Amino acid sequence: MLRIYNSMTKKKEEFKPVEEGKVRIYTCGPTVYSNAHVGNFSAFLMADLLVRYLNYKGFQVKWIMNITDVGHLTDDNELSDSGEDKMEAASKRENKTVWEIARYYEDLFMKDMRTLKILPAFKYPRATEHIQEMIEMVKVLEAKGVVYETSDGIYFDISKFPKYGNLSGNTLDALQAGARVEVNEDKRSAFDFAVWKKLVGKNEAHIMKWDSPWGTGFPGWHLECSAMSKKYLGETLDFHTGGEDNKFPHHESEIAQSETANGKKFVNYWMHKSRVVVNSEKMSKSLGNFFTVKDLVNKGFTPEAIRFIFLSAHYRSKLNFTEEQLTESQKTIDKFNDFIQAVLKAEVKNIEDGISAIVDTARKQFEDGMDDDLNISMALASLFGFVKTVRKKADSGEMSEKGRGEALAFLKSIDEIFMVFNFVEKKEKEFSEDVQKVINDLVEQRNKFRTEKNWAEADRIRDELLKMGVNIADKK
Ligand SMILES: [Zn+2]
Incomplete structure (x- = not known):
């Protein structure tokens, strides 16, 4: 029985799928205007862990992750220093069209996803x-009287959705109490969010634009997840996952839109990945602690080590990435792989080894x-x-062929x-007689140095042997 901490109810709940044996998962994907850093992938790795474990348990999982390729503005709480649309x-900056930017960074993102062996979603x-x-969803919201038009767009009136704030604690009352923001011209409340933006004022020259019943413009950020999750997964999702930073205003606003438009509960279980920090600081370009997957691989770290660092810390604990x-x-991975090699190479006997029970x-x-x-x-x-x-059984020859098979x-x-272990048996290198003699001599010399406690010379010879492809392990 799987129990999951639901960020909405703030407690662990038994997982019951909407449809027997099937699971529908939606994950907020990347905004494709720049390189993603490894911290960004931690939320996708959390979703990957969930999807893979559900597969392990025999569920049929349908996983959808969106690609945000429409630019956002500061209004949408996506911070940009210049206050400019990030895509633009x-x-x-890169002298490419906005469309080229979107496809370029989407490709890079997908490449990193493959490097980290994140299971492909059903669709992106x-x-x-x-x-x-x-647009269809905005029309429904309009018919239900929860959105209103201003000179620069269509806004969701959050006072019309009493549950607003249940996920993040940012209820309208709480927001107003802590408010220090300017009140926008003709918005009813500073906290109402846009579902459609018109090409006026600072958005006049917005490059990505579409026709709509409210004039030419572009959609609000939150709307895309409400519309696409409905299209591919239906009105009620089993899981919706994302980074902690997505909780507000993004997820809060998705709930308001989807539940009002569909008249149904939007998500049964909300899962949020805690933030990744580097020595207690947020990972960011300006702080110089920003690593991409590619940077780390170029430094010699394996994709498995990167994958495992995120998987091996609980998703609700704050991970310090160094x-x-x-x-x-x-x-840790090496220890497991070393164990696998020992099991693969163990001398087996026809005995009852007790491995089944282990x-x-x-x-x-x-x-x-x-x-x-x-x-x-x-x-x-x-x-x-x-x-x-x-391992004890493998090393002491207390293992059967059946036990070996079961352990592996x-x-x-x-x-x-x-997805981090290696099950390929490493073959030992064979040397010619002459080379073997040189190796034996070196080993003998090294043993002599060791008995004399001349560790420096012993280590030098070990390094020399390593260069020849000979690894020495000192055992009891
Ligand atoms: Zn989203």
């Missing part, structure tokens, strides 16, 4: 290809952990215990979720 700012709908669906942590992440216990603990709001620490603890016990099959099934 990028277009000027683009906002620019669903303008008609958005290169040291990344190295630790790699070490696998059963570990699998149960792993699932108990994951079922408890994807409690990854508990799930990993079960695997570390499993590795320790089975178990880890492989877990790796359908983690």
